[in-house]
Amino acid sequence: WATISDAMSRYDEQTVADWKEDLANLLVFTGLFSGIVTGFTIESYAWLQQQSDPDVSVQVQLLAQISAQLASFSVSSGFVNSTTQPVPLITVSSSSGPTTTQIRINILWFLSLGIGLIASLLAIMVQSWLKEFRLPGHLATRERIMLRQYRYQGLLDWGVPQIVSILPVLVQVALVLFLAGLCYLLFSLNTAVAKAFIAFVGVALSAYFAFTVLPILSRRCPYKNP
Numbered sequence: 001w002a003t004i005s006d007a008m009s010r011y012d013e014q015t016v017a018d019w020k021e022d023l024a025n026l027l028v029f030t031g032l033f034s035g036i037v038t039g040f041t042i043e044s045y046a047w048l049q050q051q052s053d054p055d056v057s058v059q060v061q062l063l064a065q066i067s068a069q070l071a072s073f074s075v076s077s078g079f080v081n082s083t084t085q086p087v088p089l090i091t092v093s094s095s096s097g098p099t100t101t102q103i104r105i106n107i108l109w110f111l112s113l114g115i116g117l118i119a120s121l122l123a124i125m126v127q128s129w130l131k132e133f134r135l136p137g138h139l140a141t142r143e144r145i146m147l148r149q150y151r152y153q154g155l156l157d158w159g160v161p162q163i164v165s166i167l168p169v170l171v172q173v174a175l176v177l178f179l180a181g182l183c184y185l186l187f188s189l190n191t192a193v194a195k196a197f198i199a200f201v202g203v204a205l206s207a208y209f210a211f212t213v214l215p216i217l218s219r220r221c222p223y224k225n226p
Helices: 002-049 054-071 100-133 141-157 160-189 191-217
Strands: 073-076 079-083
Touching: 002 100, 002 141, 002 160, 100 141, 100 160, 141 160, 160 191
Parallel strands: none
Antiparallel strands: 073 079
C-alpha cells in the first residue's frame, strides 16, 4: 500500500503542479490582455452615445434661422436694405447615432473583454478546487489511497481536466475577437494600414494553426497546444 500511495502522490503532485502553472500563466496573460482591451473599449463605448443634446440642437437651429434671415438682406438701387427671396430654413438633425462599423467594433471588443474576464474567473475557481484535492496528512496509507481515488474520480466525473484545457481556448477566442475589431477600426481609418495589419495577423494565425496541427501529424513534434 505504501508503494501505491507514493506513486499516486507523485502523479497527483506533478499533475496539480502542471495545472497550477498553466493557470498562473493564463491569469497573467488575461490580466494584461483585459487591461489592453479595456483601454480600447473606454474610447469605443463613447461612439454608442453619439447623440446631440436637444438643448444644443435647438440653439443650433435658432442660430441657423438667424443666419438665413441675415443672408436674405441685400443692397439694391433705390433701397438701402431690401429683403429678397427668403433663404429656406436650414434644418439640423437632432440626433446622430453610431455607424454600423462602430457597433460591430464595440460588439467584438466587449465580447472579447467579457470572455477574457470569464476565463480569469474560471481559472481562479479551478485553483480553489485544486486546493481541495490535497489529502490530509494524518490518515493511514490505505485511507489516503481510498480518499485520493474518491476525489480524483470526482475531478474526472465533473470534467475538471476539460475545464482546465478549455480555458486557454477561451482566451484565444477573446484574442481573435479583439483582433477582428481592430481590423474593422483600421479599415474605417485607412485601408492601406488595415491591409498590412490583416496580412500580419493572417501570417501569425496561420503559424499558430500549423503549430496546433503538426503535433497531430507527428508525435515527435514538440509543439504542444491546447
